[in-house]
Amino acid sequence: MNNYFSSTNKQLPVLALIIGNSRLHWGLFIDKNLYTTGDISHLPISVIHQLAAYPTLDNWLTAISLPSDLPIAPDHPIPVILASVVPSQTAFWQNYPHLCLLTLADVPLQEMYPTLGIDRALAVWGAGITWGFPALVIDAGTALTFTGANAQKSLVGGAILPGLGLQFASLGQKTGQLPLLETGLISSLPPRFAMNTSRAIQSGIIYTLLAGIKDFIDHWLLLFPESKIIITGGDSDFLQKHLENQFPEIGNRLILEKNLIFLGMREVVIVNY
Ligand SMILES: Nc1ncnc2c1ncn2[C@@H]1O[C@H](COP(=O)(O)OP(=O)(O)OP(=O)(O)O)[C@@H](O)[C@H]1O
Numbered sequence: 001m002n003n004y005f006s007s008t009n010k011q012l013p014v015l016a017l018i019i020g021n022s023r024l025h026w027g028l029f030i031d032k033n034l035y036t037t038g039d040i041s042h043l044p045i046s047v048i049h050q051l052a053a054y055p056t057l058d059n060w061l062t063a064i065s066l067p068s069d070l071p072i073a074p075d076h077p078i079p080v081i082l083a084s085v086v087p088s089q090t091a092f093w094q095n096y097p098h099l100c101l102l103t104l105a106d107v108p109l110q111e112m113y114p115t116l117g118i119d120r121a122l123a124v125w126g127a128g129i130t131w132g133f134p135a136l137v138i139d140a141g142t143a144l145t146f147t148g149a150n151a152q153k154s155l156v157g158g159a160i161l162p163g164l165g166l167q168f169a170s171l172g173q174k175t176g177q178l179p180l181l182e183t184g185l186i187s188s189l190p191p192r193f194a195m196n197t198s199r200a201i202q203s204g205i206i207y208t209l210l211a212g213i214k215d216f217i218d219h220w221l222l223l224f225p226e227s228k229i230i231i232t233g234g235d236s237d238f239l240q241k242h243l244e245n246q247f248p249e250i251g252n253r254l255i256l257e258k259n260l261i262f263l264g265m266r267e268v269v270i271v272n273y
């Protein structure tokens with residue numbers, strides 16, 4: 001790990017970046033506390049090169065919309081902790097000074113398989129450290145993932161399927177006459193047996209997804225009845241709300257934590273430097 005993250009720099013700000021498949025999530029830590037967060041499009045390579053040449057707060061202020069009233073000097077260099085599941089994007093950051101690129105080796109979870117996504121490892125570690133092991137994480141992002149860990153802090157495994165947005169996109173893009181729907185525009189659940197195309201697509205995708213999530217949770221709870229279950233990711237509010245309506249006993253025990261991966265990053269790097 002980079003020297004910058006050693007014990008001399010306790011009070012300094014650190015920018016945590018999570019590069020997901022749809023977008024970039026950033027979180028600014030000041031003195032080990034998550035101060036502010038945001039979601040933006042992946043940064044263009046030209047912007048990343050500029051930041052690498054001048055990694056100061058005022059350059060970051062123009063690259064991402066950080067608050068302008070931060071308690072940090074404008075010429076202060078900003079160290080970055082990066083967790084990426086998009087290798088082509090990771091490559092753009094190689095020359096950033098004070099970069100800490102997280103890999104599975106940084107996560108103390110036992111029995112990980114080598115191609116496990118770093119986002120999943122950080123999320124389940126963050127969940128277990130925050131709420132206790134065993135823990136099951138449901139990450140409703142571009143892909144929807146289940147990731148479980150047991151009381152021995154070992155990976156139990158999980159599952160990967162297309163996320164809500166990707167399910168709508170696949171029907172909209174790979175068919176001749178189905179419209180491309182957006183999750184954000186769905187204010188209420190459709191009737192299960194729908195009488196128009198949009199509502200029929202919504203019904204098929206949403207009810208199948210909710211039932212599938214319930215089925216995974218039920219199976220997990222047979223193995224680990226006392227487990228905590230944490231949901232995160234771009235579609236987590238939507239899914240939690242509707243799981244609560246459809247399956248109250250499951251909805252009520254779900255913990256919603258939008259910053260789960262940042263909590264994992266805090267545990268593996270920030271609190272230790
Ligand atoms: N402003 C937004 N832009 C893009 N997606 C959004 C937005 N708000 C909510 N979403 C939902 O978030 C989902 C993507 O989740 P998220 O942003 O967590 O993905 P990601 O982190 O890029 O993906 P992953 O980590 O799975 O690679 C989409 O299915 C979409 O419905």
Ligand SMILES: CC(C)(CO)[C@@H](O)C(=O)NCCC(=O)O
Pocket residue numbers: 020021085115116117118119120141143145160
């Ligand atoms: C599954 C995603 C896309 C979720 O972001 C990511 O964690 C990833 O690319 N994982 C690698 C494969 C795996 O986790 O088994």
Ligand SMILES: [K+]
Pocket residue numbers: 020119139140141142143233
């Ligand atoms: K994700």
